[in-house]
Amino acid sequence: MRENGGVTSASPRPWTSASPTLPTRLIATDLDGTLLRDDKSVSPRTVAALAAAEAAGIAVFFVTGRPARWMDVVSAVLHGHGTAICGNGAAVVDLHGGPTAPRFLTVRELAAPLALGVVETLRKVAPGTSFAVERTGGLHHEAAYPPLQLDLAESVAPAEKLLAPGTDAADQPVLKLLAHHPGLAPDVFLALARAAVGEDRANITRSSPTALLEISGPGVSKASTLELCCAEQGISPAEVVAFGDMPNDIEMLDWAGTSYAMGNAHPDVLAAASHLTTGNNDDGVATVIERILAER
Known part of the structure; x- marks a missing residue:
């Protein structure tokens, strides 16, 4: 499918361990500065947490500003899903073919x-x-x-x-x-x-x-494309947990029922998210996933 289509600072919200109000059905996570460590690796703890989430029936979506050809950083942790939202929502991509042969499922182009x-x-x-x-x-x-x-x-x-x-x-x-x-x-x-x-x-x-x-394109963002993907699967915002660290994540964090800013996040992201986790180098995403699974 092809479709044509002021950041303000505030005080960060305190760290909280609050759980989603509904059972989590989908985890949406940014990559750079969020899931990936600064050396662009995915820690063994995070790999295990993602696998455990999918084994529990929770879908995992990588939602990134990266183009599809840069998705080799997560090729080893695709597990069963293999779907990513790339280019800040401009494309939904099936990664099973690898970064050299991505299959574009949806393209929301900038005319x-x-x-x-x-x-x-x-x-x-x-x-x-x-x-x-x-x-x-x-x-x-x-x-x-x-x-x-x-x-x-x-x-x-x-x-x-x-x-x-x-x-x-x-x-x-x-x-x-x-x-x-x-x-x-x-x-x-x-x-x-x-x-x-x-x-x-x-x-x-x-x-x-x-x-x-x-x-x-106008209206194209991580949030709006994630919303389209969730609607196709009958998943409501209240059933989504999202993670991010930079201004391109803010709309997604606003949309998701439960959102986490990384400890290393931009000040405006800290203000926008409903919760705060530890930084990307300290497995902040894995920490939350582990708690979600433990509380089931």
Whole structure:
């Protein structure tokens, strides 16, 4: 299926061990800074907790800003499910074929004309911004876009050309537009872009420690795609436990009946989540899953 489609700070909520009000049917977890340790590994304790959750009949969804080709970090812990929400909700992917052969189950694309409008706006309000275009077939970026990941570009050209209808990749849906600024603070850049673009034109968020914005189609987020997936399975928000650490997780944490910010989370995530667990390097996700299973 293809579909077109201001962060404020507050005091973090205290740590709490409160359990979900309904039995948990689905665990939705971010990856970087949440399930993954800083070295991008999944700890043995977390692997065991995920396996135990699935053995107990609880579905596990990885919900990440990563593209499908970067999902090798969890290839060893797929167990039975193998479904991930990638690109901040832009794609639902079956990972059983491995990161070199992901099967896109749902694509919620950013229409190229909308992406071009965002590029034009950000060039005006934040001169010096460079862009990359994430399509289902890979990454395309401008020459000035920094090598933030070890990710070879499919092509290098100005964003206006990358988004033009006549390019070789034009038949591949746009999943995300990426915008990087070399001088602005990350949250300042986010607030500036959201105010200039408007949520009716795009959904703008961030997950990187740098001033890198991730831009999806209007209404496309981790939360909205997770909601669609849960509706297909008859799972209500009250039966979902979600984990996250960065602004791109906030909508998902707001939507889920029970939400946990990691101990290492962004201040706005700490304020948005209903509960707090330990940091990603201290198996914060596994700690909660173990307690959920023990209390059954």
